[in-house]
Amino acid sequence: MTFTLETPKQSNHSSGSSGSSSSGSSSGSGSSYAVSAPSTKNGDVTVSPKNASKGDRVTVTVTPDKGYELDSLTVKDASGNKLKLTDKGNGKYTFTMPDSKVTVTAEFAEIKAAATFADVPADTYYAKAVEWAVKKGITGGTGNGKFSPDATCTRAQAVTFLWRAAGSPAPKGTAKVPGDVLPGSYCYDAVAWALENSITGGIGGGLFGSGNNCTRGQIVAFLWRDMAE
Incomplete structure (x- = not known):
């Protein structure tokens, strides 16, 4: 569309004043x-x-x-x-x-209908948030028609959510990815992107802590570094 x-279209009639600079x-x-x-x-x-x-x-x-x-x-x-x-x-x-x-x-x-999960009641406070995240491709649930809203979120999952929300940008290859993040894993590009953009620096000792629980303090720090700094 x-x-x-x-x-x-301009008129073909010329101005009465031949010396006018604005007539043309x-x-x-x-x-x-x-x-x-x-x-x-x-x-x-x-x-x-x-x-x-x-x-x-x-x-x-x-x-x-x-x-x-x-x-x-x-x-x-x-x-x-x-x-x-x-x-x-x-x-x-x-x-x-x-x-x-x-x-x-x-x-x-x-408009594509968002995936529905058996464990996300329509009247719960996070139902709209889950629907939005699915439509944006930020999450697809945990499998078998479930979202697992009460499950603990790992550091790898939290960084992957942020990366997908940012449009899943390709990493530049400038960051050294810790050894506990394997190439080809679902979170590899997300962790590389987060390191390149100083959203996280890992947990020390050459590790990222992919399977570690992501605390409320850590997720707020990730959000702040990504959006507010």
């Missing part, structure tokens, strides 16, 4: 750019105002069809540069109009 803001300007401060919003599959997008000048705030309203959600929304100027979008909530986004045509591209994706 693509929306294009085009500059109105194609994008004066009062120039207005038309906004078109063609229909798209699996959702609807409207733009307001339908005519905007440089510096104006344009609002994009996104309404997915039932069973779909917004997957991506991108605004680019005539040179292909991305414009900053501000999420105003409730499906509304704004951007500042440049002095060139603008292309708004949106994609909608089908």
Whole structure:
């Protein structure tokens, strides 16, 4: 789905003053750019105002069809540069109009039902958190249709959750991974990433402590180093 803001065609009439330096300007401060919003599959997008000048705030309203959600929304100027979008909530986004045509591209994706676990009641305080983590690919449970909400979390699991939440970035290979983290294990790349980003330094003695319980103090320290420092 693509929306294009085009500059109105300039008049062929010349200015009455042959010496005017502004008569040939194609994008004066009062120039207005038309906004078109063609229909798209699996959702609807409207733009307001339908005519905007440089510096104006344009609002994009996104309404997915039932069973779909917004997957991506991108605004680019005539040179292909991305414009900053501000999420105003409730499906509304704004951007500042440049002095060139603008292309708004949106994609909608089908909402996939999150995995349900027999040991996660729908009314428990962490049900929504588990659903979010599964949809984001942060966890898939512990197997056999269970999440094991009361089980203890290991250091390897905690770092892997953080790594997946960050998008599972490939490690740069600059960190020396402790010997108790085996290559090919589910947490190897996560531990390497955490070491490279100073989220953890291991437990000393050349060990990471993969199977050790992750204390509340340790997990808060991991979060702080990853998100707040």
